Amino acid sequence: MNPMAAKTLIIDGTQVSAEENATILEAATDAGIKIPTLCHLGGVYDVGACRLCLVEVTGVKKLLSACTTRIAEGMEVRTSSEVLSKYRRMTLELLFAERNHVCSVCVSNGHCELQALAWQHGMDHVRYDYNFPNWGVDATHPLFGLDHNRCILCTRCVRVCWHIEGAGTKNVAGRGAKSTIIDDLHQPWGDSDTCTSCGKCVVACPTGALFDKGSTVGEMSRDASILEYIVNAREKKQWIV
Amino acid sequence: MASIEGKRGTPRPRPPFPAESGLWSCPTLINNVETLANIAPIIRNGAEWFAGIGTAKSKGTKVFALAGKIANTGLIEVPMGTTLRQIVEEMGGGAPGGAKIKAVQTGGPSGGCIPAQELDSPVDYESLTRLGSIMGSGGMIVMDESTKMPEVARYFMEFCMDESCGKCIPCRAGTVQMHRLLDKIVKREATPGDLAKLEDLCDMVAKTSLCGLGQNAPNPVVSTLRFFRNEYVELLRPEINGGPAAPAGPARSNNEEAK
Numbered sequence: 048m049n050p051m052a053a054k055t056l057i058i059d060g061t062q063v064s065a066e067e068n069a070t071i072l073e074a075a076t077d078a079g080i081k082i083p084t085l086c087h088l089g090g091v092y093d094v095g096a097c098r099l100c101l102v103e104v105t106g107v108k109k110l111l112s113a114c115t116t117r118i119a120e121g122m123e124v125r126t127s128s129e130v131l132s133k134y135r136r137m138t139l140e141l142l143f144a145e146r147n148h149v150c151s152v153c154v155s156n157g158h159c160e161l162q163a164l165a166w167q168h169g170m171d172h173v174r175y176d177y178n179f180p181n182w183g184v185d186a187t188h189p190l191f192g193l194d195h196n197r198c199i200l201c202t203r204c205v206r207v208c209w210h211i212e213g214a215g216t217k218n219v220a221g222r223g224a225k226s227t228i229i230d231d232l233h234q235p236w237g238d239s240d241t242c243t244s245c246g247k248c249v250v251a252c253p254t255g256a257l258f259d260k261g262s263t264v265g266e267m268s269r270d271a272s273i274l275e276y277i278v279n280a281r282e283k284k285q286w287i288v
Numbered sequence: 289m290a291s292i293e294g295k296r297g298t299p300r301p302r303p304p305f306p307a308e309s310g311l312w313s314c315p316t317l318i319n320n321v322e323t324l325a326n327i328a329p330i331i332r333n334g335a336e337w338f339a340g341i342g343t344a345k346s347k348g349t350k351v352f353a354l355a356g357k358i359a360n361t362g363l364i365e366v367p368m369g370t371t372l373r374q375i376v377e378e379m380g381g382g383a384p385g386g387a388k389i390k391a392v393q394t395g396g397p398s399g400g401c402i403p404a405q406e407l408d409s410p411v412d413y414e415s416l417t418r419l420g421s422i423m424g425s426g427g428m429i430v431m432d433e434s435t436k437m438p439e440v441a442r443y444f445m446e447f448c449m450d451e452s453c454g455k456c457i458p459c460r461a462g463t464v465q466m467h468r469l470l471d472k473i474v475k476r477e478a479t480p481g482d483l484a485k486l487e488d489l490c491d492m493v494a495k496t497s498l499c500g501l502g503q504n505a506p507n508p509v510v511s512t513l514r515f516f517r518n519e520y521v522e523l524l525r526p527e528i529n530g531g532p533a534a535p536a537g538p539a540r541s542n543n544e545e546a547k
Binding site: 093094095096097098101109110112115116117133134137138141142144145174175176178199200218219221222223224225226 | 296300301303449450451452453454455456457458460461462463464465468485488489492495496497498
């Protein structure tokens, strides 16, 4: 197979060319078309869990997640429509109602992907009753903290921990609404034998669920794209100077 | 497949379908026990024999677990195309005490309710789809006049909420909210706005969930709303249906509930 082979498709009425094994999300991002997402993270595999990147594809009855669907020649994709906006806003509202996302007292206020998406989608209020769960905060690690109340279960931290750092500390336990991020065998983070304290999970977290201890709101700005640099350097020998 | 690989049992997005990339990324064929059980008799008796049973489009037989308000409960195997009335009245012996049958729920927790006036429909894939239900797991629950449809919907939604794996947001958080709205309706605390919210969520969860569980979780609500909408409307807050207003309780807000 020719590694440089490309496919051409139409995204939002614009002709776009991308590498043949690219996903719709990658092709759109390269073409400057933004598709909202919370669980996608460059450098680790995609899980298609947040359902925000759902797009319409002509000839396909179901909505497809852009992060996991590979492009095809001549594919016609629409990344925004009235119904997609409606579903995206509802998804965001469900997230806000699920746990305790109170921006004003959050260390990631202003640097939060969930907050930014809510802004972009005009989510000025939540129509559903809040769950107000009583999830605890794990502050046993000397450097980092984990506030389950702000977790959206995107599993970015789990994926970077296993597939970039290779430590395998973070995991998901429980099912449904009772799912939670755990360390090792569901023990306090500070007692973990496997955690290397690398901090990649904190960098990967889209909300304030994982944070650097002692950071102020102004210091919590994170750049998750540095994680992709590590993977590109390791796998493609591409070095950022 | 995830469990065999030693991973957490959560669905993966399709495509790629298991037939392309499944267990350990190899092409994988997945069948349920009922399908496999059909293979030996087909080999023994020939394809014509199997195709001779059933309807033009749905071939063979189907096993149902008959339960609910019915005299004879248990497992039955019927040729495709048998009418619901034959199953419920002849094999099941009707509702105990001669009570009037109200609806039959097929397809398990994510199936739909078929009203009594459709009892003469044949049981095949096409008819069940037309009636907003599914063959699904082969569950068949008979309900008589004493059954309240919103309570049935709440019961099945509770099942889906508990069974959600938690991977995708619409199913994980949506079933919780739908269950809460159904609970409000059953407790006569809901407004027409709540009913509209419920219908909106049914549409959204069905269209955006990652796997079949979430995509079908709203079915019991959608199908009971389709045939028994009046039961939901009657349960809305008394003052909305022209009745006396509920006694004014202490004002409740979300914040107070949390305390």
